Amino acid sequence: MTDPDTPASFRLAYVPGVTPAKWVRIWKERLPRVTLALVTVTAAEAADVVRTGGADAGLVRLPIDRTGLSAIPLYTETTVVVVPKDHLVTAAEQITAADLADEFILYPQDDTLTWTDRPGEAATIVPTTTAEAIELVAAGVGLLVVPQSLARLHHRKDLTYRPYVDAPESSVVLTWPEGEPSDLMEQFIGIVRGRTVNSTRTPERVEKKNAAQKAAAKKARRAATAKKAPAPRRGKPRR
Template sequence: MNFEVQTLRWYIAVAEELHFARAAKSLNIARTTLSAAVIELETELGYPLFVRGASPTQLTEDGIQFLSTARVLVDEEERRVAEEAALRASQLHTLTVGYTEGVTPTKWVRIWAERFPEIAIDLVPSTPDTQLSLLREGAVDVAFVRLPVDRDGLSVIGLYEEVPVVVVPKDHPVAAFDRISVSDLSDEHLLHDLDEVPEWTAIASEVADGTRLALPPIESTSELVEYVAAGLGIAIVPQSIARLHARKDLVYRPVDGVAGSPIAIAWPSQETTDNVEEFVGIVRGRSVRSSRGTPTAPDKTKKPRPTKPAKKVQRPATPRSKRSRR
């Protein structure tokens, strides 16, 4: 059974005062309004809360038991409201931004700090394997992701496309060129799953003649780079990742004929907060003049939203008096 929180508070006031007039005065409402609310509550419960005709006002046994229940329900509701308010406050004053490997969000974070110094940004690194789970689990508010991604439930805006490069040992023949075509790599052993670089797979000699060896277990880009340095094969990765893992014994060269790696900004569509909108605007180049303003400040030009009715709470089962009747 559900009850209006306001009605429960009114009932508690009468039960504690044991006087309708004084309770109504303390609540700053009309006595008739208070009496009507109590009668409606008794009707909903199916039993009287106050002894009829008693002077001074007296609680029935059911009324005494329900008073304890009402206090618990009101306390739970107040705690819930406080927790939600605290959560909203923390979200307003912190924006959590995820960024996949190879993305450097420094410029946008700096601009954010200049425009909204009262709202901190927490940066959370990710990989193509973890970038979506961080978003869907709520670990980040917004994230820079490497496409493709499952867009279900997400808002996704493309930003730019990275150039693919081949990473080879410093003494590899590819190192002599400024850039290379994917067709020139057809006789190489690529340390990726075949579906990761379909352009190479379509022309690879080892795929065509069935001599391709199984890949070693590769858990990270760092491990991939180690295998390349050991001469076990080559890798084709976005240029930013090659730069991130640059080392003196390796070189990287742009590869023609391989699709670029798109970078996008994404966030859960149902969690499009003012903070998220402001950050996306900064990333897309919104100027200070076109900024929506401080995320926490209300827009006074908008009409106020209609007030929602008071939330009802679920009443737990309470013991019934043998004399109570429904």
């Protein structure tokens, strides 16, 4: 039976392309009585969802507004160029800005990369989403630069991608509301950082902590009851 002081679930928001499956599996092994609920969010709304309590934590891409949030870095993704399979640049193993000088590049409104110098020429069409941009690449409108996980997420048989060495990188972080992390938050931090069961705050330790708190509360109640009890009468009993 789950302790009444322990939340029944932990809500984890994550942006497209991030795959929390491994961490979810470890969570289920270590905390089988606490549901890990996944919340899919867009890159634009991810930070606000965590900040406003829509999720207990989030796996999000930088940059984000860090106001009211704590965050730890997890990993940095490879940036790639998505192109039709018959495109000339596929002859190279890696792509540079010079290779894209004469190309039209699509920049969707949900672009997750922070650009200083954009390669090639910006396409006149500005797609709303990365998914829409992928469709335009397939239609021959232009090329697309994205984190590799997004290229995999939107994979099509008629498209491929190549690493882009001059592009800005995309970093993924774990974020949660500022303040002392909850026991469950500490658990998830330990999982994503690769801590073993013995090196993190395991369910057994949490349960022992709760048991100690219960024992202390019971002792306090007994002490309070003893103070309220009437003092025993002295002297001989009446006949």
